[in-house]
Amino acid sequence: MAKRKGKGPTPKAEDRHWHGKRQKARAVKSSRRTGTQTLGPGGRPKPAETGGDRTSGRPGPGRPAGARRATGEVPELVTGRNPVVEALRAGVPGTALYVTGGTDERIRESMQLAADRRIPLLETGKNELDRLTDNAVHQGIALQVKPYRYAHPDDLLTGRAPLIVAVDGITDPRNLGAIVRSAAAFGAAGVVIPERRAAGVTAGTWKSSAGTLATVPVAQATNLTRQLKAYQKAGCFVAGLDARGETAVADMDIASGPFVLVVGSEGKGMGRLVADTCDLLVTIPMPGTAESLNAGVAAGIALYEVSRLRSTAP
Template identity: 70%
Template sequence: MAKRRKKGPDFTPKAEDRHWYGKRQAARSAKPAARRPGGEGAAPRTPARRAPDAPELVTGRNPVVEALRAGVPGSALYVTSDSDERVREAIQIAGDRRIPLLEAGRPELDRLTDGAVHQGIALQVRPYKYAHPDDLLAGPATLIVAADGITDPRNLGAIVRSAAAFGATGVVVPERRAAGVTAGTWKASAGTLATLPVARATNLARQLKSYQQAGCFVAGLDARGTVTTAELEAADGPFVLVVGSEGKGLGRLVGETCDMLVRIPMGERAESLNAGVAAGIALYEIAQRRS
């Protein structure tokens, strides 16, 4: 049995026996837990959000080389060393395209890329300059592709590529909740973004109404359409083709704004097509009729 300590001049009471103990414990319970980096009570780290017009960074040896080969417009190439063959190739392409080469230490690249894996190289992409939606109007020759709800930059790039191939005057995308022009869009467009303007609309349904007031016929690609793209007689004049996302299709307001819903005839093996593929097929049919 443990011996009991006698009270005397040198006796020290336990903390819980002191008069202030309960008050201090209550005060500690009222305080929020201390934030410790990576420890218990630490706030979850939220990735830094890039401003809409801020330069995009492509990081990693292979992605940077692929972006440069695809003609993605760069404003600077950050490199820590040229000891790797892929880094040397990136430096060579950047030099041929007169992209400034900047030597940067790993700590600086860590800061620029917000801690992303960069392998000692990063390409800063110039912010894309969007056109005004009304700039895509070209009188009787107007052929505009509106992308509704396309969130994958590669799909948008494929749509731009098809639009350029079949004589479109431009592509318009919503300003919010949709893919914009990124390095991935540039690569998928195979360089056609350099010749075909892309515009951003604050409200796509409202912009489509503006196109209708300007004399354009607006048709939306939708499986519910009663007319096929090959039967679309209205495509002879000023025309807007609206392409929806592969999963959700056209948004309700956008679909209601369209003058007509058209479909691509398909067999029973596939229920839907990738947005980029669907846009290419429809634009081919429209180009045949307009020619």
């Protein structure tokens, strides 16, 4: 079989046809922030590439400082008859099903689903299950979920025009799962989340992602602002979804190239430093009476528009 020819490395920012558009967008943004009406010189100074060694953790070429490759933590336990059976129905990757007995219909279904997927069934006593679940209300059943292995943010820079979703301030795992599901639907290379003070990949995330976490990688960044700057240095245009934006998502022709869409929380939105790092703030026009959208819903709408723009780009 003939080998497929690769698309080649991602071109530098200055070699891209939209580089001038980014400089103009930054200049407009800078003039609005300072209250001036004239356009200053385009672009903010780029930080030096600090990098990071993948094996030692020391700074080095090719790895932005502050980012790491996570390897997973302690396995999570989903407890309760309804949560367990729903997690199994959603395809959450379990590694063991603990059962104390009982003839409840949901327990029987959970045991059958586990058997179908070759998940080990472990019969245990109530006291032992109390200890394993830290005295949570388990109703005689618990599903152990294997730790999620996060990707590195650099791993998402695939192809000539990668589409990456970054989230800031999302603390509900179900919202994160919904965003991952939209990312899968509209061809994103992956999702980047902050390492701290943010939702991670849990059983709830797996459930709301409808299993798409198996195909869409989630990466962790120690410092999201620094990671966005690293993406900019790699040639990506970074747009933040914000109610204050003056450009509608549907009018964002810049999305045809390497692109990062930043989504904030429903209440507070993006943090100030993250918003200031974005090349452009974009919004979803809402003629109705709702003041804001759920973060997962907003991400889905924005990604649809980005996908449409990319499909019609010359």
